[in-house]
Amino acid sequence: xxxxxxxxxxxxxxxxxxxxxxxxxxxxxxxxxxxxxxxxxxxxxxxxxxxxxxxxxxxxxxxxxxxxxxxxxxxxxxxxxxxxxxxxxxxxxxxxxxxxxxxxxxxxxxxxxxxxxxxxxxxxxxxxxxxxxxxxxxxxxxxxxxxxxxxxxxxxxxxxxxxxxxxxxxxxxxxxxxxxxxxxxxxxxxxxxxxxxxxxxxxxxxxxxxxxxxxxxxxxxxxxxxxxxxxxxxxxxxxxxxxxxxxxxxxxxxxxxxxxxxxxxxxxxxxxxxxxxx
Amino acid sequence: xxxxxxxxxxxxxxxxxxxxxxxxxxxxxxxxxxxxxxxxxxxxxxxxxxxxxxxxxxxxxxxxxxxxxxxxxxxxxxxxxxxxxxxxxxxxxxxxxxxxxxxxxxxxxxxxxxxxxxxxxxxxxxxxxxxxxxxxxxxxxxxxxxxxxxxxxxxxxxxxxxxxxxxxxxxxxxxxxxxxxxxxxxxxxxxxxxxxxxxxxxxxxxxxxxxxxxxxxxxxxxxxxxxxxxxxxxxxxxxxxxxxxxxxxxxxxxxxxxxxxxxxxxxxxxxxxxxxxxxxxxxxxxxxxxxxxxxxxxxxxxxxxxxxxxxxxxxxxxxxxxxxxxxxxxxxxxxxxxxxxxxxxxxxxxxxxxxxxxxxxxxxxxxxxxxxxxxxxxxxxxxxxxxxxxxxxxxxxxxx
Numbered sequence: 001x002x003x004x005x006x007x008x009x010x011x012x013x014x015x016x017x018x019x020x021x022x023x024x025x026x027x028x029x030x031x032x033x034x035x036x037x038x039x040x041x042x043x044x045x046x047x048x049x050x051x052x053x054x055x056x057x058x059x060x061x062x063x064x065x066x067x068x069x070x071x072x073x074x075x076x077x078x079x080x081x082x083x084x085x086x087x088x089x090x091x092x093x094x095x096x097x098x099x100x101x102x103x104x105x106x107x108x109x110x111x112x113x114x115x116x117x118x119x120x121x122x123x124x125x126x127x128x129x130x131x132x133x134x135x136x137x138x139x140x141x142x143x144x145x146x147x148x149x150x151x152x153x154x155x156x157x158x159x160x161x162x163x164x165x166x167x168x169x170x171x172x173x174x175x176x177x178x179x180x181x182x183x184x185x186x187x188x189x190x191x192x193x194x195x196x197x198x199x200x201x202x203x204x205x206x207x208x209x210x211x212x213x214x215x216x217x218x219x220x221x222x223x224x225x226x227x228x229x230x231x232x233x234x235x236x237x238x239x240x241x242x243x244x245x246x247x248x249x250x251x252x253x254x255x256x257x258x259x260x261x262x263x264x265x266x267x268x269x270x271x272x273x274x275x276x277x278x
Numbered sequence: 279x280x281x282x283x284x285x286x287x288x289x290x291x292x293x294x295x296x297x298x299x300x301x302x303x304x305x306x307x308x309x310x311x312x313x314x315x316x317x318x319x320x321x322x323x324x325x326x327x328x329x330x331x332x333x334x335x336x337x338x339x340x341x342x343x344x345x346x347x348x349x350x351x352x353x354x355x356x357x358x359x360x361x362x363x364x365x366x367x368x369x370x371x372x373x374x375x376x377x378x379x380x381x382x383x384x385x386x387x388x389x390x391x392x393x394x395x396x397x398x399x400x401x402x403x404x405x406x407x408x409x410x411x412x413x414x415x416x417x418x419x420x421x422x423x424x425x426x427x428x429x430x431x432x433x434x435x436x437x438x439x440x441x442x443x444x445x446x447x448x449x450x451x452x453x454x455x456x457x458x459x460x461x462x463x464x465x466x467x468x469x470x471x472x473x474x475x476x477x478x479x480x481x482x483x484x485x486x487x488x489x490x491x492x493x494x495x496x497x498x499x500x501x502x503x504x505x506x507x508x509x510x511x512x513x514x515x516x517x518x519x520x521x522x523x524x525x526x527x528x529x530x531x532x533x534x535x536x537x538x539x540x541x542x543x544x545x546x547x548x549x550x551x552x553x554x555x556x557x558x559x560x561x562x563x564x565x566x567x568x569x570x571x572x573x574x575x576x577x578x579x580x581x582x583x584x585x586x587x588x589x590x591x592x593x594x595x596x597x598x599x600x601x602x603x604x605x606x607x608x609x610x611x612x613x614x615x616x617x618x619x620x621x622x623x624x625x626x627x628x629x630x631x632x633x634x635x636x637x638x639x640x641x642x643x644x645x646x647x648x649x650x651x652x653x654x655x656x657x658x659x660x661x662x663x664x665x666x667x668x669x670x671x672x673x674x675x676x677x678x
Contacts, residue, residue: 057674122554124553124554144549144554145540223545227539228540228542228677239673241394243390244397245666245669245670246673
């Protein structure tokens with residue numbers, strides 16, 4: 001009996017590794033290995049000077065990229081949190097329909113969605129006409145090629161990634177906690193602040209990552225809706241990678257982007273205290 | 279289509295799809311004209327082939343050995359009728375005449391991206407699964423220089439004598455031992471006369487503050503810098519690096535002042551078509567397509583001159599059907615064949631006599647048959663060091 005049991009246990013020691021293997025193999029082959037070759041490339045020609053050069057050359061672009069990604073993330077929270085809250089708490093039997101509506105734009109490819117914005121926002125288009133009529137835009141002023149077009153499109157394109165995780169964490173929320181709060185004379189606002197918000201932090205955290213990281217690496221929105229005044233890091237890499245002599249610097253730029261995002265994520269996780277939550 | 283920056287392939291296929299649609303109208307008309315032109319073409323081609331057979335007795339391009347073989351061609355989009363071997367009159371006629379099946383892939387979306395994609399195989403001395411590729415002169419120069427291109431067998435392309443004289447002896451390939459031009463495109467200005475208040479003939483309007491924010495220029499250095507140099511009274515075909523740097527500085531300064539709406543590759547056509555752009559530095563093939571549906575748009579080679587780019591056919595190392603590729607070059611260099619093709623794709627044929635075989639409408643087209651003046655300039659072939667220096671300066675001036 002005992003020997004049999006320990007036999008089973010012994011024969012299963014490898015099980016976790018077996019389960020890990022496909023994912024680990026995939027990541028090592030297609031992530032770690034290319035990373036190393038990129039690291040190597042980023043130190044070619046002039047070594048570490050590639051990094052310093054790339055920062056001095058692209059300072060504005062780096063700052064712009066993170067401002068855009070940050071602005072888009074904040075906008076997505078401002079729009080996405082109430083939306084997710086409404087669906088989770090008040091959605092009732094419409095819940096699934098409303099969620100489907102959030103995801104619906106994703107049935108259309110990313111590029112077509114973004115190009116559609118171009119048709120909406122171009123100088124002779126409806127949005128500019130309305131805004132000019134309302135006096136928000138002056139005569140001859142447009143939207144395309146400006147920060148707002150790119151940030152707006154980034155927000156729109158990544159909004160569902162914000163809404164869905166927040167929805168999931170709000171949906172799990174135990175309403176009895178809110179009732180208990182009310183029984184203890186808490187105002188709804190205070191109950192939200194002390195109960196709902198902290199319990200939805202894991203969703204908010206996941207949503208922020210899923211929005212901020214792809215937004216920081218994006219180049220399509222700036223390419224299609226922006227101009228050379230809205231260049232992001234992704235555009236610099238995309239435009240110049242074909243030139244062999246640019247590659248070490250561009251690899252350095254890619255690494256920097258990754259490092260900055262990583263540091264940002266760690267700081268953000270610390271600030272939110274989400275290590276325990278996720 | 280034109281040398282453009284390496285761009286997301288999804289993006290490109292989307293754009294290509296878009297423009298194919300726009301072009302279909304044009305394509306159908308062209309197919310009819312092409313069909314008319316091809317009647318005599320086929321006859322001439324068959325006649326010409328007998329001569330070809332004798333003159334290629336050396337053995338490379340004789341029909342017998344090639345029948346049933348297949349030829350893989352990598353080319354730019356919109357460079358053959360319908361971008362499709364099945365319905366392209368030119369390729370159909372080629373297959374009919376030579377028995378060589380063509381696997382035609384309109385997949386080259388940029389000189390740099392082509393190089394990025396295939397350089398590892400070529401450096402390793404392996405083939406890239408293609409028998410014929412089409413690249414712009416400066417990239418053709420680089421490919422030849424690096425030994426990635428096979429020399430054409432002497433006598434394998436007898437019709438090469440039909441090459442336009444001024445293309446016969448370029449600095450990157452003296453005597454055209456490795457390459458033959460496929461098509462000639464132009465970089466000039468496209469604009470809306472009703473928006474800018476009349477006709478334009480001066481290239482310097484792109485720097486006119488009156489049109490600030492309504493102008494787009496190209497992110498292809500050789501075209502934007504070349505046209506700017508012409509406006510400064512400098513000759514891009516002979517100018518020095520300092521001249522080019524002066525032009526880059528001028529572009530950078532104008533950019534900072536908000537003169538340019540965008541500095542971009544192929545996507546300039548979208549803003550232009552929508553009417554957001556009033557004046558665009560543009561490539562002839564694009565404007566020929568846009569004009570098919572947008573009659574308000576005008577095209578001009580400025581009085582100071584325009585830029586010209588030549589895309590060249592090359593046989594990469596490792597090609598399985600070199601003789602087939604040579605047979606294709608030979609086929610294309612018959613004036614009547616070229617007449618049909620270039621009339622359909624709206625580019626200048628590099629084949630002497632092709633224009634005379636075209637319809638009067640095509641002969642009148644500035645895209646196919648530009649007038650002798652204003653002159654079209656080639657950008658001087660740059661050394662790798664010059665290329666790097668200018669590319670860096672241009673990127674710095676236009677992308678930050």
